[in-house]
Amino acid sequence: MSGSAVLRRPLAQVSEVFYQSDSVQALRNSQVSEVPAQQYATATAVSFQSVGKVYQSSAGAVHALDDITLDIPAGSIFGIIGRSGAGKSSLLRTINRLEQPTSGKVIVNGVDMGLLGEAELVALRRRIGMIFQHFNLLSAKTVFDNVALPLRVAGVRPAEVQQRVTELLALVGLQDKHHVHPRRLSGGQKQRVGIARALATKPEILLCDEATSALDPETTQSILQLLRDINRRLGITVILITHEMSVIREIADQVLVLEQGRIAELGQVWQVFGSPQHAATKALLAPLQHGLPDDVQQRLQAQPPASGAYEVLLQLDYSGAGGLEPDFLRIAKAFGGDLRLVHGGVDRIQGHAHGRLLLALHGQTALPNLSQLAQGPEAIAHRIEVLGYVV
Numbered sequence: 001m002s003g004s005a006v007l008r009r010p011l012a013q014v015s016e017v018f019y020q021s022d023s024v025q026a027l028r029n030s031q032v033s034e035v036p037a038q039q040y041a042t043a044t045a046v047s048f049q050s051v052g053k054v055y056q057s058s059a060g061a062v063h064a065l066d067d068i069t070l071d072i073p074a075g076s077i078f079g080i081i082g083r084s085g086a087g088k089s090s091l092l093r094t095i096n097r098l099e100q101p102t103s104g105k106v107i108v109n110g111v112d113m114g115l116l117g118e119a120e121l122v123a124l125r126r127r128i129g130m131i132f133q134h135f136n137l138l139s140a141k142t143v144f145d146n147v148a149l150p151l152r153v154a155g156v157r158p159a160e161v162q163q164r165v166t167e168l169l170a171l172v173g174l175q176d177k178h179h180v181h182p183r184r185l186s187g188g189q190k191q192r193v194g195i196a197r198a199l200a201t202k203p204e205i206l207l208c209d210e211a212t213s214a215l216d217p218e219t220t221q222s223i224l225q226l227l228r229d230i231n232r233r234l235g236i237t238v239i240l241i242t243h244e245m246s247v248i249r250e251i252a253d254q255v256l257v258l259e260q261g262r263i264a265e266l267g268q269v270w271q272v273f274g275s276p277q278h279a280a281t282k283a284l285l286a287p288l289q290h291g292l293p294d295d296v297q298q299r300l301q302a303q304p305p306a307s308g309a310y311e312v313l314l315q316l317d318y319s320g321a322g323g324l325e326p327d328f329l330r331i332a333k334a335f336g337g338d339l340r341l342v343h344g345g346v347d348r349i350q351g352h353a354h355g356r357l358l359l360a361l362h363g364q365t366a367l368p369n370l371s372q373l374a375q376g377p378e379a380i381a382h383r384i385e386v387l388g389y390v391v
């Protein structure tokens, strides 16, 4: 049996004892072989069908989720983003039924979560791992015992617990920390323990609740790299919530933008980043954009000065569509040469160039037709705008 075959076992078998002796070998196999992406091309890991959630609070009813309908492809990394209170946690927690929807259905690998009895739910939760912003480790237990806990609760034999935990700690790079207590670990190491623990029962889905929000940027990168690795090597569907667009840009395939409990935007990450439609998406993307630096802003004039030398400040935007990338030779030709790069940058998201360049054009009297330069096969950018004039 291949590793991926074990990992993709249908959830209809939720009442079986999940952990089997072949699982360790399966994990080992799956660690060395990448799972072909096409295997998951049509499968759906989670299907939300008209999901609504209303909390009753002393201040009245809170409509946290409203008519959420979407599918999360199996084997993908799916990001959920939104401002504080948008409903991210509520939605994520309906997947393992930590929250019950008030209306609608959540279908996990074909199983209607709302129909499961308690025993089935316990078994199913072993197939859905979860990691948390504050790690939720047991401080009195060692790293080994934290990771072993879900296996022991599931009745796994000690020899197998030993073997599996050893493998998992090697997988997350903590092979030398078996007997250390969490208080002696860094934040990133604690999250690695959390990830190992979440993977202990060989889940098909990993839920990440602001998993990097308490970490510094460098540690965030290493945890995101680990999550990407787990997704690719083990074929586990990763569903993460975050309030940071940079996290989405780094690892997600698709992104859902929630706003006041509703779907504001949903799509491939490069498309949503390249052409954000909703005000909430634009606001979330703002910190990542190369806005006008203050010193340039202060010198910017709406009209060219009547006399003397000046520069025209141009903004060129790249949305990722059609394979169009900044080509400085063509840009210089289009504007007649005398250009300098003032500010900006381009990111590659899922192979698409996305970003913004601010260029200062010197000594120009007549500009070319900007809308023509942003159209058709000869386009030099997706959008070109004159921001003003700098003396």
Ligand SMILES: Nc1ncnc2c1ncn2[C@@H]1O[C@H](COP(=O)(O)OP(=O)(O)OP(=O)(O)O)[C@@H](O)[C@H]1O
Residues within 6 Å of the ligand: 055, 056, 057, 062, 063, 064, 082, 083, 084, 085, 086, 087, 088, 089, 090, 091, 243
């Ligand atoms: N148990 C609860 N009782 C009452 N209201 C709740 C409860 N849980 C969440 N809410 C409310 O539901 C809405 C959505 O909350 P949720 O935590 O899902 O949003 P979020 O996007 O995860 O927010 P954050 O980023 O701040 O964690 C908010 O208005 C919140 O106050």
